[in-house]
Amino acid sequence: MSDQQSDPEMTAxxxxxxSITYPGHPYGPGGEEPVGTVDLSEHTAEVVTWTTSTATPxxxxxxNHLAIVEFDVDGVPVRALGQLEKENVDIGDTVEPFHVExxxxxxxxxxxxxxxxxxxxxxxxxx
Amino acid sequence: xxxxAIVGASMTPFGxxxxxxxxxxxxxxxxxxxDDAGVDADAVDHLYVSNMASGELEGQTGVPNxxxxxxxxxxxxxxxxxQTSSSGGAGIYAAWQSVASGASETTLLVGGEKMTHKTTGExxxxxxxxxxxxxxxxxxxxxxxxxxxxxxYLDEYDxxxxxxxxxxxKNHENGVDNPKAQFRKAVxxxxxxxxxxxADPLRLYDFCPITDGSAAMLFCPESVARExxxxxxxxxxxxxxxxxxxxxxxxxxxxxxGVVESSRQAYEMADREPxxxxxxxxxxxFTILEFLQFEDxxxxxxxxxxxxxxxxxxxxxxxxxxNTSGGLKSKGHPLGASGVxxxxxxxxxLLGEAGDRQLDDPEIGLACNVGGFGNCVTTTILETxxxx
Numbered sequence: 001m002s003d004q005q006s007d008p009e010m011t012a013x014x015x016x017x018x019s020i021t022y023p024g025h026p027y028g029p030g031g032e033e034p035v036g037t038v039d040l041s042e043h044t045a046e047v048v049t050w051t052t053s054t055a056t057p058x059x060x061x062x063x064n065h066l067a068i069v070e071f072d073v074d075g076v077p078v079r080a081l082g083q084l085e086k087e088n089v090d091i092g093d094t095v096e097p098f099h100v101e102x103x104x105x106x107x108x109x110x111x112x113x114x115x116x117x118x119x120x121x122x123x124x125x126x127x
Numbered sequence: 128x129x130x131x132a133i134v135g136a137s138m139t140p141f142g143x144x145x146x147x148x149x150x151x152x153x154x155x156x157x158x159x160x161x162d163d164a165g166v167d168a169d170a171v172d173h174l175y176v177s178n179m180a181s182g183e184l185e186g187q188t189g190v191p192n193x194x195x196x197x198x199x200x201x202x203x204x205x206x207x208x209x210q211t212s213s214s215g216g217a218g219i220y221a222a223w224q225s226v227a228s229g230a231s232e233t234t235l236l237v238g239g240e241k242m243t244h245k246t247t248g249e250x251x252x253x254x255x256x257x258x259x260x261x262x263x264x265x266x267x268x269x270x271x272x273x274x275x276x277x278x279x280y281l282d283e284y285d286x287x288x289x290x291x292x293x294x295x296x297k298n299h300e301n302g303v304d305n306p307k308a309q310f311r312k313a314v315x316x317x318x319x320x321x322x323x324x325x326a327d328p329l330r331l332y333d334f335c336p337i338t339d340g341s342a343a344m345l346f347c348p349e350s351v352a353r354e355x356x357x358x359x360x361x362x363x364x365x366x367x368x369x370x371x372x373x374x375x376x377x378x379x380x381x382x383x384x385g386v387v388e389s390s391r392q393a394y395e396m397a398d399r400e401p402x403x404x405x406x407x408x409x410x411x412x413f414t415i416l417e418f419l420q421f422e423d424x425x426x427x428x429x430x431x432x433x434x435x436x437x438x439x440x441x442x443x444x445x446x447x448x449x450n451t452s453g454g455l456k457s458k459g460h461p462l463g464a465s466g467v468x469x470x471x472x473x474x475x476x477l478l479g480e481a482g483d484r485q486l487d488d489p490e491i492g493l494a495c496n497v498g499g500f501g502n503c504v505t506t507t508i509l510e511t512x513x514x515x
Binding site: 021022023048049050051052053054055056057058059060061064066067068079080081082083091103104109110111115116117118119120 | 183247248249251252253255256259260261262263264265266267268270271274275276278279282323324325326327328329373374375376380
C-alpha cells in the first residue's frame with residue numbers, strides 16, 4: 001500500500017432537504033434524489049470516536065486504526081468512517097483527510113475485487 | 128387471529144464440532160426438535176433454515192432442501208432465511224407469519240452455522256462482507272464497530288470500563304450452568320480487563336467466540352398445540368426493523384433504532400410494556416451491545432444501562448435477568464443459529480426446563496436478535512399460555 005497526495009475527491013451527496021451523506025446514496029431523506037455533491041477532502045473534521053483493531057481480516061493492515069469523524073459543511077454535519085494514519089488522536093481532535101491509493105489488498109478478502117474501488121481517504125491530525 | 132404456539136425446541140451443543148458440517152448440525156437439531164414435540168417430519172408444512180453464509184463458509188448452498196430430504200420432510204415448502212447475525216430472529220418472524228397467515232399448520236425452523244474450520248481472520252471477513260463498500264475497503268470489522276461505539280458510550284455517559292467487563296463475567300457465570308454452551312468456565316474481572324486488546328477499548332473477553340451449532344423450534348396454531356401437548360409457549364409479540372446500512376450515518380451511534388422500532392412493535396402486538404418483561408436474552412456479540420439493547424428495549428434510560436450490571440439487576444437473581452443461557456458471549460455465536468437459540472432459552476425458562484439456571488416460574492420473556500451492528504433486528508416476546 002502506498003500513500004500519496006493526489007487530486008481525487010471525497011465525494012458526498014447533497015439532498016433537497018439540505019442534508020449531506022458520505023457515501024452518497026441514490027435516494028436520500030424522503031426518497032429524494034441527490035441534487036449536488038460536496039468534496040469533503042477540502043474540509044477538516046472532528047473525531048467522534050476511534051478504535052485500534054488488532055484482529056484484522058486478510059489484506060488489512062495490522063493494527064488498523066479507525067475513526068468516525070464529523071465534517072461541518074456550512075453548518076451541515078456530515079460523518080465519515082476511515083482509517084487513521086496513526087493511533088495519535090482523541091475524541092474532539094481535528095483531523096484532515098488525505099488520499100491513499102489502496103486502503104487494503106483487494107486480492108485477499110472475500111469481496112470480488114472488481115466490485116468496488118479500493119482507494120480512499122485516511123485521516124491525520126491537523127498540526 | 129389465533130395465537131401461534133411453539134411446541135418443541137432443541138439446540139445442539141455449541142462449540143467446535145470438528146468433523147461435523149452444517150448438514151449434520153441442522154439435521155441433529157431438526158430431528159431433536161421434532162422428537163421434543165412428538166411430531167413426525169411428514170407433518171411439517173413449511174421448513175425454514177436460518178443461515179447467513181453456508182456458501183461462503185462451506186461451499187454448500189441449497190441447504191433447506193438438503194435438510195428437508197435428510198429429515199424426510201418433503202414435500203414441505205422450504206426457504207432459507209438470511210439476515211446475517213439476526214437470521215434466527217428473522218426465521219422466527221417468518222415461521223410465525225407462515226402459521227398466523229394460515230399458509231402452514233406446522234412450521235419447523237432450524238438455524239445453524241459451521242464456522243470453526245475457518246481462521247478467525249477468514250470468519251471475520253465473511254461477517255464483515257455485510258458492510259457497505261465504503262466501510263469494507265477500510266478494513267472495518269464488526270468488532271471494530273464495537274470498539275468505536277464502546278469508546279463513545281464510555282465517554283458520553285461517564286460509564287466505567289469495568290462495567291463492560293462485568294457483563295462478560297456475568298454471562299460466563301451463567302454459561303457454566305448451560306451444558307450446551309461453548310464456554311462453561313467462569314472468568315473474573317481482572318482476567319477480562321487484562322486480556323489482549325481486540326478493538327480498543329474492548330478486549331478479548333468482550334467478544335463472543337466463533338462457533339459451530341444449530342437450534343430449532345416447531346410452530347403451530349395454539350388450537351393444534353393443545354391437541355399435541357400441555358407444554359407449550361405462545362409467540363405474543365414479534366417484529367423486525369432496520370437501521371442504516373452505513374453505521375456512521377446514524378445520528379447517535381449508541382442508539383440502535385432497529386431495536387427501538389422492532390421492540391416497540393413487538394410490545395404493541397403483545398400488549399405489553401418493558402416493565403412486563405421478566406427476563407431477556409440479548410445479542411451480546413460484544414459486551415457493549417448488552418447495554419445498548421437494554422436501553423433501546425426500554426429497560427433503562429439512555430446512558431443508564433451500564434448501571435444495571437453495577438446494581439446486580441441483570442444477574443440471575445436480579446429483577447431482570449439477562450442472558451441466563453450464557454448469551455452469545457459464553458454459549459457461542461453460530462450466526463444463523465443464535466437467534467433461534469436465544470428463543471430456545473426463553474422457551475425452556477418458561478416451561479421450567481432450564482435446569483441449574485432455571486428462574487423462579489417466569490411467564491414472559493423476550494429475545495432480541497441483532498444483525499450487523501444493529502443493521503437489522505428482530506424482537507420476540509414469548510409467554511406461557513396463562514400469562515397475565
